[in-house]
Amino acid sequence: MRTVRAIFSRELKSYFFSPTAYVVLTGFTALSGWLFYQGLERFIRITNYTQGYKVGDQVVREWTLEDDILIPLFKNLSILLLIMVPAITMRLFAEEKKLKTIELLLTSPIRTSHIVLGKYLAAAFLLTLMLLPVAMFPTIILYYAGSNVDSGPLLLGYLALFLSAYALAAMGLFASTLSENQIVAFILGVVLELIFFSIGLAAPSLDVVHFFGWRVPLNEIVRDLSLGNHFDFMTTGLLRLSDLLYFCCLIVFWLAASNHSVESARWG
């Protein structure tokens, strides 16, 4: 565990010694503030003219602060994560490869898994710092409109934002093991994350297929694999074990893949 801590603190320091951490933290906070403000303005506009979501002349759903400001905000921030996370993780292994410092790590008496874990935790820590200020937006809403707001979807939506960031970080870390070029690692990270984020969009066009007598529900499979779908479900305010398990599995899977990738790089 000491080596995990050594690598964790080295990586964290290197985020804060370079402009990376400051750019990421300010950039994300500024953008989320702007998105919140836009959401608020839009809400004021639509509530001035209409009572709710209409089909024909019938109002089928009334406007609510959580459904029409905060949940869309969380959703937008989850898309922003697709760019921010690989920007944070791209250097983790690519830089070590470029500078050949990977040779120091791989000839030290430490497990590869500890290297992977230390680096991952540093990225996850920075992401946690990045997402904490987001809490001010639901706080503002709850402060001014406390009793009218259903806090369940907000809490779970916020949790989903953290879980998505951690899962995407594991993917970004894996992308970083594939190249010694940080730009390449960044783009690979974005592509990998986008696939997982949006694979659910393919569900409606897929069907159940029969494969050697097995019933394979392709549409359900892609939906269950999609990060976006699990995210959306959490924002309805229902806590399902399967959603939590999904994020945990993603993290474990991509950390294991990173470990394997670093190990196999040893073979030359």
Add this chain to the structure above:
Amino acid sequence: MIEIEHLTKYYGEILAVQDLNFRVAEGEIVGFLGPNGSGKTTTMRIITGYMPASRGRVRVAGHDVAEDPRAVQRLIGYMPENPPLYHDLTVKSYLDYVARLKGLPEKEIPEHRDRVIERCGLTEMRDRSIGKLSKGYRQRTGLAQALIHNPPVLILDEPTIGLDPKQIAEVRTMIRNLAGSHTIILSTHILHEVTLTCQRAIIIHRGEIRGDDTVANLTREGDLEHAFLRLVEGEPAAAVSGEGGQA
């Protein structure tokens, strides 16, 4: 101390080293001599557990590197050809980090760090960031990094490459001062270096050992350059003499 048996390494289809066999006794300084691309770095990387061998066995102080890499890595200080330095760290904080990676107990770190800083002549540079150091000081930091956990075995890959003559002389003196307390394998393509620092030379060419003898024996019938050329005979002379010319 180091036993190498039938060591063979392929990179895909390409044969890098073929059936190497040698032993290095405790306290010996062995020069690993050969032209660029002869398999020196590959062999060193296998000994340090950086990459696995395709066939054969490497043992350091009785530990097999394939079975127990961490036991071997605790005994080895390794300086790769490009010293693995983080340019954003100061010499001091870099050495502290390496000490933690090598598993030194936290309260012993300052003592070990100060010892190698002094030994490698880095006292005045300890609070400088590595990115601002000259090539010579970077090389010293690379050597300090290899020595931090006071390992009985040192593997130095081209320790004097890219240095000016004064710096080369300093690094050689440093290596000679380590003799006796450490078993050292150092690689070089400079023949002269071996006569100055080593007791024994292993001549490697195209992944095979062509000669393995004491420097005294190798230089008995003329200088080492002739012995080297004789041992790699039949190969295009231009490449070999080109390397020798740098001495």
